[in-house]
Amino acid sequence: MTRKPDDETVSAWIALARAHRLAMSGIEARLKAAGLPSLSWYDVLWELEKAGEDGLRPFELERALLFEQYNLSRLMDRMVKSGLVDRCVCPDDRRGQTLRISTEGRALRHRMWAVYGDAIAEVIGGRLSAGEAQALAAMLGKLG
């Protein structure tokens, strides 16, 4: 009976989970300390900002960010209520809607980036050279 995942694979997974938890908690802590919302809000704002005028359908956002449908649905409730995102009627699918970032949303994303960017620099950049970071990204890309 050969072991299914070899030791290198297991170690890679453990290291991935650990590194993620560590980086994530460091970043989230900094955002919270600055009185800012959590990363998932940032991710939504950034996707919508990139999408521009046309906005995005919830299901597109859902796939882009790998969110659960019900989760995104409720996150959008909150973000719309907070005035960061506009829910617009969707011309070509009456089941659906179009989401667009608001001016306030853009402003918040910008303020968040100031903290988020610094946090990435500290948590990741401070520990890897640019070359290492590039190699890491490439390797991780294969997992997608």
Next chain:
Amino acid sequence: MTRKPDDETVSAWIALARAHRLAMSGIEARLKAAGLPSLSWYDVLWELEKAGEDGLRPFELERALLFEQYNLSRLMDRMVKSGLVDRCVCPDDRRGQTLRISTEGRALRHRMWAVYGDAIAEVIGGRLSAGEAQALAAMLGKLG
């Protein structure tokens, strides 16, 4: 104004978050499909199994797994109630307690590993050579 995190660093973080989410959801989905509890249960069982006879104090488990205190406290309630973990009096600190894995706990961990190990093999092993996995683990290790 120099950008704080350079592009390679940002890419590495994005890739890390994405790879983690993807691998995690694949693994959790397989566990759930097999009617098994989630990874955090596995992590606890495995730590306690490694700790052996002496068991571990909650705060040790907390640090080993990077759990929040209140989170672990409640997880232990559930696992003790499920008969997977024994809560024992702690001889040298009357505030504390000692956690030990039960026989049932060991059995469950074993059954979980069958699924979990396969999942790691598919989600990670299937996409990286042993050499790549080793390199990835090394790089991720620097983030700890």
Next chain:
DNA sequence: CCAATATAGATGCAATTGCATCAATATCAA
């Protein structure tokens, strides 16, 4: 020793997540 402080773990309550399922369209096959 004793008061001040720190550490271990629990818990009430609010917010979020997960699960199952629903209603409303859209699409497709006969």
Next chain:
DNA sequence: TTGATATTGATGCAATTGCATCTATATTGG
């Protein structure tokens, strides 16, 4: 066309998480 199926997004309810705070015991400085 039309009935069957698929897709989009919402929602009731249970489980989990997060936050703040509490109690009990340990430790430490005077």
